[in-house]
Amino acid sequence: MTWQSPIAPGISWYQASVGERPEYPELDGSVSVDVAIIGGGFTGLQAAFNLRRLGASVVLIEGSRFGDGASGRNGGQLGTGQRAWPAELEEELGYERSKALFDMAENAKRYLLDFAEQHGIDMEYMPGQMNVAHKRGWEKDYRHDADVMAERYGYPHVSFMDEAETQERLGSKRYHYGVRDSGTGHIHPLKLLVGLARVAASAGAMIHEMTPARAIRQAGGKTVIDTPKGTITADRVLIATNAYIGNLEPVTAAHVMPIRSFIGATVPLDTFPEVLPGSEAVADSRFVVRYFRKTQDGRLLFGGREAYTSDSPRDISSHIRRQIAEIYPALASVEMTHAWGGSVGITMPRKPFARDVLPGVTSLAGYSGHGVMLSNYCGKMYADTIAGNARELDALKDLKIPPFPGGGRLRKPLLFLALTWYALRDRF
Numbered sequence: 250m251t252w253q254s255p256i257a258p259g260i261s262w263y264q265a266s267v268g269e270r271p272e273y274p275e276l277d278g279s280v281s282v283d284v285a286i287i288g289g290g291f292t293g294l295q296a297a298f299n300l301r302r303l304g305a306s307v308v309l310i311e312g313s314r315f316g317d318g319a320s321g322r323n324g325g326q327l328g329t330g331q332r333a334w335p336a337e338l339e340e341e342l343g344y345e346r347s348k349a350l351f352d353m354a355e356n357a358k359r360y361l362l363d364f365a366e367q368h369g370i371d372m373e374y375m376p377g378q379m380n381v382a383h384k385r386g387w388e389k390d391y392r393h394d395a396d397v398m399a400e401r402y403g404y405p406h407v408s409f410m411d412e413a414e415t416q417e418r419l420g421s422k423r424y425h426y427g428v429r430d431s432g433t434g435h436i437h438p439l440k441l442l443v444g445l446a447r448v449a450a451s452a453g454a455m456i457h458e459m460t461p462a463r464a465i466r467q468a469g470g471k472t473v474i475d476t477p478k479g480t481i482t483a484d485r486v487l488i489a490t491n492a493y494i495g496n497l498e499p500v501t502a503a504h505v506m507p508i509r510s511f512i513g514a515t516v517p518l519d520t521f522p523e524v525l526p527g528s529e530a531v532a533d534s535r536f537v538v539r540y541f542r543k544t545q546d547g548r549l550l551f552g553g554r555e556a557y558t559s560d561s562p563r564d565i566s567s568h569i570r571r572q573i574a575e576i577y578p579a580l581a582s583v584e585m586t587h588a589w590g591g592s593v594g595i596t597m598p599r600k601p602f603a604r605d606v607l608p609g610v611t612s613l614a615g616y617s618g619h620g621v622m623l624s625n626y627c628g629k630m631y632a633d634t635i636a637g638n639a640r641e642l643d644a645l646k647d648l649k650i651p652p653f654p655g656g657g658r659l660r661k662p663l664l665f666l667a668l669t670w671y672a673l674r675d676r677f
C-alpha cells in the first residue's frame with residue numbers, strides 16, 4: 250500500500266519515482282551510545298554517517314519514516330551561498346564573516362555532490378538555477394549582485410539576464426529580468442535521502458524509523474531520551490527535527506517556526522518544449538517564493554507557499570495549477586499527477602539556527618528554505634565538532650538569531666499576520 254506521511258499532506262512525485270524505499274525497525278529496548286540523534290532528515294542522517302566514520306557509537310531515531318520531513322519532499326534546488334545574498338550579509342556582518350559563510354555554502358555544495366558520487370547515489374542532478382524578478386525596479390540590484398559574486402566572492406558563475414534572455418530561458422513573458430547561476434543545480438531529494446540512510450546504516454549507525462523522542466532529560470552527566478519502547482542514554486545529543494520540533498525542546502521551538510509549503514507535479518511536458526528549454530531551476534522574487542523546475546522525465550514541479558483552508562491534495566493541485574497558469578497560460582488545464590506539502594523551518598532573520606540548548610545537546614535547524622545543501626553539510630559539521638574541529642559550525646553558532654516574538658501562545662498568530670501582510674505586498 251502507498252505510504253502516506255503522517256506529518257505532511259499528499260503523496261509526492263518523489264515517493265512515486267524513488268524506487269525501493271527500505272524500511273528500518275523501531276527502537277525496541279534501551280541503549281547507551283556516544284551520540285544520539287533525534288530526526289532522520291539530511292541533518293540527522295549526515296551527522297550519523299560522519300560520526301560513524303569518526304568511530305563514535307551512534308543511534309538515530311526518526312519519529313516517522315525517512316523522507317517524511319522536509320528532506321524528502323522539497324523543491325530540490327541547491328542554490329548558492331546562504332539564503333540572503335552576500336552583499337546583504339556583508340552589510341550586516343562585514344566582509345570576513347560574510348565571505349566565511351559563502352565559502353561554507355560552497356563547501357556544502359561540493360561536499361554534497363562528492364558524497365553522492367562516492368556512494369553511487371543517483372540523485373538526478375541537473376545543472377542551472379535562475380532567480381527572476383516579478384517586478385521592475387530592482388534591476389540595478391540584480392546586476393550589482395552578479396558583479397559582487399564574481400569580484401568579491403570569487404564566484405564567476407552568476408550572470409545577469411535581460412528581459413529577452415529571461416523570457417527565452419523561462420519560456421514565459423511573466424518575469425522582467427534575473428540572474429542565472431551555472432555553478433549550481435537541482436536534485437531528486439528523496440533519492441538522496443534513501444541513499445543516505447543506506448550509507449549511514451552500512452557505516453554502522455543504528456537507525457530507527459517510527460520511533461519518536463517523547464522527552465529529553467539530563468541525569469548523571471548524560472542525556473536521556475525517552476521513546477515509546479525504551480530509553481537512549483548518550484554523552485551527546487543532536488536535535489535535528491527542524492520544523493517538526495513541536496514541544497520536544499523549548500529553545501529550538503522558540504526560534505524555529507514551521508511554515509507550510511506546497512508543490513504540484515504535472516505530467517511530462519513533451520508538447521511544450523518552450524517551457525524551461527535549458528531545464529534550469531527557478532526561484533522568483535516574491536516574499537512567498539514561487540519555485541519551479543523540470544525533472545529528468547520532463548515534468549514541471551511547481552512550488553508556492555501559501556496558507557490553505559484545507560491541505561487536501563485536490564486543493565493543493567488546483568491552487569498550484571492556477572499559479573502555473575499565471576506564468577504559463579498554455580498550461581492552464583495541464584494534468585497534475587501529484588500534489589503534496591511539507592514544513593519549512595524558518596528563523597526570524599532567515600539564517601540557520603545552531604545552538605547548544607542544554608549541556609551536551611546541540612540543535613541544528615531553521616535553514617529557512619535554503620537547507621538542501623546546508624542541512625547535509627551541517628550534519629557533517631556537527632560530527633566534526635565531536636572530533637574537536639568546531640571552527641566551521643561556530644560561524645553559524647555566532648549568528649544572532651532572536652526568538653519569535655509573542656511567547657508560546659501568540660507566536661503563531663503574530664507570524665501569520667506578518668506573513669499575510671508580506672504576501673499581500675507581492676500582489677502590488
Ligand SMILES: Cc1cc2nc3c(=O)[nH]c(=O)nc-3n(C[C@H](O)[C@H](O)[C@H](O)COP(=O)(O)OP(=O)(O)OC[C@H]3O[C@@H](n4cnc5c(N)ncnc54)[C@H](O)[C@@H]3O)c2cc1C
Pocket residue numbers: 256287288289290291292293310311312313314315316317318319320321322323324325326327328460461462463489490491492493494497510511512540552590591592593594613614616617618619620621622624
Ligand atoms: C515543500 C518544501 C520545499 C523546499 N524546497 C527547498 C529547496 O528547493 N531548496 C532548499 O534548499 N530547501 C528547500 N526546502 C527546505 C529543506 O528541505 C530543509 O531545509 C531541509 O530538508 C532540512 O533538513 P532537516 O534534516 O534539518 O529536517 P527534516 O528533513 O524536516 O527532518 C526532520 C525530521 O525530524 C523528525 N522528527 C521531528 N520530531 C521528532 C521526534 N520528536 N522524534 C523523532 N523524530 C522527529 C521528523 O519526522 C523529520 O523527518 C524545502 C522544504 C519544503 C517543506
